[in-house]
Amino acid sequence: MSDRHHVLVLTGAGISADSGVRTFRDAGGLWEGHRVEDVATPEGWERDPAKVWRFYQERRAQLRTVEPNAAHRALASFARSLAANGHAFTLVTQNVDDLHDRSGSEVLHMHGELLRLRCEHCGVVIVDRDHVDPVRFAPCTRCGAARLRPHIVWFGEVPFHLDEIEAALRSCTHFLAIGTSGKVWPAAGMLQQARAFGAITWVQSLDPPDNLERRDRYRQGKAATVVPAMLVELARELAVTLD
Numbered sequence: 001m002s003d004r005h006h007v008l009v010l011t012g013a014g015i016s017a018d019s020g021v022r023t024f025r026d027a028g029g030l031w032e033g034h035r036v037e038d039v040a041t042p043e044g045w046e047r048d049p050a051k052v053w054r055f056y057q058e059r060r061a062q063l064r065t066v067e068p069n070a071a072h073r074a075l076a077s078f079a080r081s082l083a084a085n086g087h088a089f090t091l092v093t094q095n096v097d098d099l100h101d102r103s104g105s106e107v108l109h110m111h112g113e114l115l116r117l118r119c120e121h122c123g124v125v126i127v128d129r130d131h132v133d134p135v136r137f138a139p140c141t142r143c144g145a146a147r148l149r150p151h152i153v154w155f156g157e158v159p160f161h162l163d164e165i166e167a168a169l170r171s172c173t174h175f176l177a178i179g180t181s182g183k184v185w186p187a188a189g190m191l192q193q194a195r196a197f198g199a200i201t202w203v204q205s206l207d208p209p210d211n212l213e214r215r216d217r218y219r220q221g222k223a224a225t226v227v228p229a230m231l232v233e234l235a236r237e238l239a240v241t242l243d
Contacts, residue, residue, distance in 0.1 A: 005238055006088035008172035009075060010190050014179020014205055016095050018224035019066045041155050049147070054134040056150040060114050061132045063097055071178065071227035072103035078231045079105060081242045090168040092161070094180065094187050096152055108161040110187065116151035119143060125151055159186065174234065175199040179223045182209030191216070204230060 013023045038044045039055045079089040091107045093100055096114045100107040118125045122143040137147035153159050169175075175194035182188045191211050194201055202217045203209065204226050212218060219226045235242050 004087055005082070005174060006090070006168070006172045007078075007082060007174045007176065007234070008090045008168045008194065008199070009092065009176045009178060010180060010187060011075075011091070011093045011095060011100070011178045012180030012184075012187070013095060014181075015069075015071050015223040015227070016066075016097050016099055017179070018071060018222050019069045019099055021066055021095075021097055021099070022062065036155060040152075042157065045149060045154070049137075049149075050135075052150070053137060053147075056114065056152065057132055057134040059096075063114060064132075066097075066099070068099045068103040069224040071223040072099050072105070074228040074231050075100070075178075076104040077243055078235065081235065081240050082238075084243070085238075085240045087238070087240065088171075090164075090172070092165055092168070092187075092190075094184060108164060110153070110159040110161050110165065112150070112152040112160065114150070114152070117148035118151040119145050120147070120149050121145040162186070165190070169193045169199075170197055172197070172199045174202070174238075176202045176204070176230075176234075177209070178204045178227055180205065180209060182211035202230060202234065 017023055034055060039052050045052045075091060079091065082089045091100060091105050092110055093107050094111050096109065096112050098113065098115050115127060115129050116125055117128050117138055119140040119142065122140065124140065124142045128138060139146055140148055169190060172194060175191065177191050180187065182191065188211055191201060195215065201215065203212055204219045204223060206222065208218065219230050232242065
């Protein structure tokens with residue numbers, strides 16, 4: 001094996017929950033009291049765009065009330081330390097919030113971003129941090145279309161960055177699954193793929209995820225508590241001094 005390591009990290013709802021971000025799906029399968037079909041599918045958008053717009057605008061507004069936690073910050077610091085020592089780091093998230101971005105990480109948002117909107121007509125994607133209006137649609141400033149849709153990957157749509165994620169899975173020496181349930185595909189298959197490609201696998205979650213295997217190095221507990229210590233352990237193993 002080369003002396004150059006590549007650490008690939010996948011994060012899910014558990015890491016954001018420690019910052020106070022409400023997870024969309026509850027124990028009954030509802031998203032904030034709504035059926036998934038009504039607020040998280042292209043069909044739901046076509047049927048009642050006002051309801052879907054309001055749903056995501058409420059999620060956007062909540063981002064103003066939360067901050068990155070110790071796990072977000074530790075990952076950003078870990079990435080900088082790896083780069084300083086000549087190693088590679090890739091961060092992929094299922095989360096649509098901006099907490100990784102605010103902590104200073106470069107991140108692949110495979111399920112989209114709450115703070116981005118996309119024109120249904122010309123396809124332009126814009127960053128919009130200020131338009132938080134549950135009633136009035138944001139118009140497209142390029143083509144003049146009357147409304148932009150949330151830049152979110154809904155059920156039935158293809159996640160973003162799949163080619164980059166596949167390449168990272170093939171080259172990574174270490175794979176960390178943080179705060180994921182192991183239920184949402186294709187993200188749930190990444191742990192299995194990383195094992196198949198020979199990576200050393202680490203898993204953190206409150207409860208053992210569905211895709212956990214005995215070979216995984218499992219650390220149970222809250223991300224904000226467990227992840228910083230887990231990264232210190234991994235850094236020691238890789239002979240990397242954390243900044």
